[in-house]
Amino acid sequence: MPKPGVFDFINKAKWDAWNALGSLPKETARQNYVDLVSSLTSSSESSTQVKPGADRGQQEYENLVVTSEDGITKIMFNRPTRKNAISTQMYQEIMLALKAASKDDSTITVVTGNGDYYCSGNDLANFTDIPPGGVEEKAKQSAIMLRDFVGTFIDFPKPLVAVVNGPAVGISVTILGLFDAVYASDRATFHTPFSHLGLSPEGCASYTFPKIMGPAKATEMLIFGKKLTAGEACAQGLVTEVFPDSTFQKEVWTRLKAYSKLPPNSMRISKQVIRNMEKEKLHAVNAEESSVLQERWLSDECINATMNFLSKKAKL
């Protein structure tokens, strides 16, 4: 069949997966599939990793590893060679994973990163993939995707915890204001270089950051692009607690496993009580930020900064 268009993410991923098999005979493909499913059903019942091809009614992910164990669904960014930069497909996958986690039987959902980075933010190559409608159409589609992406965090119904294993940049920092707890390694840093990129804040940070840390500190981060250490981010209320990197994983997961045994309905309802009054406001902020960014993406400031990065002339 002809290759689906770039924005037909699911069919394109399927097409690429089939294409990668080359001239594999149908019978061999069938047998491989049966072997894979058999190996999955015989694996431990308490721990399930979602793998491509698993016939369990679960989603397949190319850029995430999603596991469910001990009442915790863990969504791990998995593009370590790109510092977990969020590609267009990855935005879609994160939304799908969060929607699935909101309905599964876990009590807590955790987001973390694989490798030395938590996440380097938006993949700057996303803007090189221009649809037939041109750059205006691209900016419009990106604004819609951004609004949906951030909206999924605003509406997430269960306790949502970020386990920040390393540096975090851009949108991976701003959405932390929508998490219920943020645990960070002392190796982590928090950086929103929007002005350097000709951009403006997203992820509701224009509202949550001044509220969390006060307008003056929010200005330093969101306008002047000041990079915070984990300790500074904790002092300013963006991070719940910082752990030494050497014991980070052990300490955080021990704690999360204990929290996951708390009554799930009570935790959900407490989150609703804490957050629901703000939801309408957050959706309005999200819509406004996305619409402002739609314009910014077309500005010379933004186009030049993106081209400088992609042509290896600039890094953060």
Ligand SMILES: CCCC/C=C/CC(=O)SCCNC(=O)CCNC(=O)[C@H](O)C(C)(C)COP(=O)(O)OP(=O)(O)OC[C@H]1O[C@@H](n2cnc3c(N)ncnc32)[C@H](O)[C@@H]1OP(=O)(O)O
């Ligand atoms: C539709 C929604 C839009 C929402 C808008 C969001 C706004 C943001 O998120 S703004 C933030 C955007 N992010 C950045 O500007 C970070 C750019 N990256 C860097 O400055 C550096 O890569 C970084 C400091 C993160 C790491 O530096 P190093 O430790 O020196 O590693 P490398 O630069 O060698 O990285 C390895 C490899 O990954 C590529 N990479 C990393 N981050 C990104 C990214 N965000 N987008 C695209 N590519 C990225 C990097 O280019 C390297 O590639 P190769 O050179 O091909 O190996």
